Amino acid sequence: MDTMIETRGLTREFHTGKKTVTAVKDLDLHIAQGEMVALLGPNGAGKSTTLRMLTTLLAPTTGSATVAGHDVVTDQRAVRRAIGYIGQGNSAAHAQRAIDELVVSGQSYGLSRTQARTRAAELMESLGLSEQAKQKVMTLSGGQRRRLDIAMGLIHAPGLLFLDEPSTGLDPQNRANLQEHILDLRHRHGATVVLTTHYLDEADALAERIVVVDNGRVVADDTPAALKADHAGDRIALTFSSPGDASRAAERASAAHPAAQVTHTSRAVDIQVAGGSGIVAGLLGDYAQAGITPSTVEVARPTLDDVFLSLTGRSLREGRTDTSIDTLEEVAA
Numbered sequence: 186m187d188t189m190i191e192t193r194g195l196t197r198e199f200h201t202g203k204k205t206v207t208a209v210k211d212l213d214l215h216i217a218q219g220e221m222v223a224l225l226g227p228n229g230a231g232k233s234t235t236l237r238m239l240t241t242l243l244a245p246t247t248g249s250a251t252v253a254g255h256d257v258v259t260d261q262r263a264v265r266r267a268i269g270y271i272g273q274g275n276s277a278a279h280a281q282r283a284i285d286e287l288v289v290s291g292q293s294y295g296l297s298r299t300q301a302r303t304r305a306a307e308l309m310e311s312l313g314l315s316e317q318a319k320q321k322v323m324t325l326s327g328g329q330r331r332r333l334d335i336a337m338g339l340i341h342a343p344g345l346l347f348l349d350e351p352s353t354g355l356d357p358q359n360r361a362n363l364q365e366h367i368l369d370l371r372h373r374h375g376a377t378v379v380l381t382t383h384y385l386d387e388a389d390a391l392a393e394r395i396v397v398v399d400n401g402r403v404v405a406d407d408t409p410a411a412l413k414a415d416h417a418g419d420r421i422a423l424t425f426s427s428p429g430d431a432s433r434a435a436e437r438a439s440a441a442h443p444a445a446q447v448t449h450t451s452r453a454v455d456i457q458v459a460g461g462s463g464i465v466a467g468l469l470g471d472y473a474q475a476g477i478t479p480s481t482v483e484v485a486r487p488t489l490d491d492v493f494l495s496l497t498g499r500s501l502r503e504g505r506t507d508t509s510i511d512t513l514e515e516v517a518a
């Protein structure tokens with residue numbers, strides 16, 4: 186398959202006062218044409234910085250990257266023509282009417298005025314913005330502006346689409362709608378898609394490949410299924426009516442399944458083990474023989490959050506703050 190994105194030792198540092206933050210460190214990434222890749226990581230992991238370097242919004246400190254065959258430093262115009270980018274910030278101008286903003290954006294990508302109008306109307310309709318078409322951008326709600334940004338990123342049906350947390354601020358219906366647009370670009374145009382998201386279910390549903398980043402480095406890179414199989418087991422959650430029963434249950438589970446991760450708090454026991462669903466019956470039989478009766482038993486398949494927890498010791502669901510700054514001025518930085 187043809188290469189769409191290639192980075193070698195891509196690194197970006199930020200200097201604030203005397204402090205240096207290495208946001209992205211020695212990133213070697215290869216993404217083939219047509220791949221759908223999600224970058225997953227906690228706040229501050231370096232996801233947005235990576236995307237902003239690949240979209241020419243930010244210059245790398247060291248290392249190199251090519252996007253659609255063009256160097257992100259020496260051939261910025263060609264890179265920009267080849268991509269669609271939906272950043273975290275609002276890119277639309279405030280005083281323009283929403284529809285005009287979209288049409289102009291289409292023309293800037295080389296569509297004729299007629300093509301841009303047709304496409305803009307289609308996108309407005311399917312993103313539920315038809316009624317707001319003639320409104321000035323500054324009068325749109327947060328969610329409507331987010332949808333306008335998305336329309337601007339999709340207007341030229343790009344062969345390579347970067348999305349930085351595209352679903353943030355969208356209601357479930359518009360989130361589903363966006364996923365449809367992405368899948369449509371993919372299937373109809375064979376587009377390559379690189380996205381960052383905090384919605385683990387979204388990454389799981391959309392991406393065939395997940396690149397997990399932490400502290401500016403790649404810590405895992407595989408399909409969602411392989412990541413779960415390699416890094417997280419099923420989870421068996423049990424509760425008991427007394428702390429004594431919980432304690433004995435935890436001990437018996439550890440003895441019978443040495444490879445399992447068993448944690449126990451007061452009346453609850455959590456067992457994480459590969460193939461966990463297959464051992465539940467045996468475990469309950471053992472408890473029955475020992476006179477221990479659980480109050481509740483739940484078995485859950487691993488999630489990407491379990492994968493992340495096992496790789497980094499932290500949960501992706503931990504508190505989130507917005508650190509992103511999306512300006513073209515930083516290209517010069």
Ligand SMILES: Nc1ncnc2c1ncn2[C@@H]1O[C@H](COP(=O)(O)OP(=O)(O)OP(=O)(O)O)[C@@H](O)[C@H]1O
Binds near residue numbers: 206207506509510
């Ligand atoms: N313009 C900047 N100046 C200084 N530090 C920055 C700048 N942009 C990013 N950083 C720092 O670089 C690190 C990586 O930030 P980045 O925004 O790439 O993370 P992220 O993985 O996208 O996080 P989030 O999930 O919160 O969007 C963070 O420590 C952040 O504070």
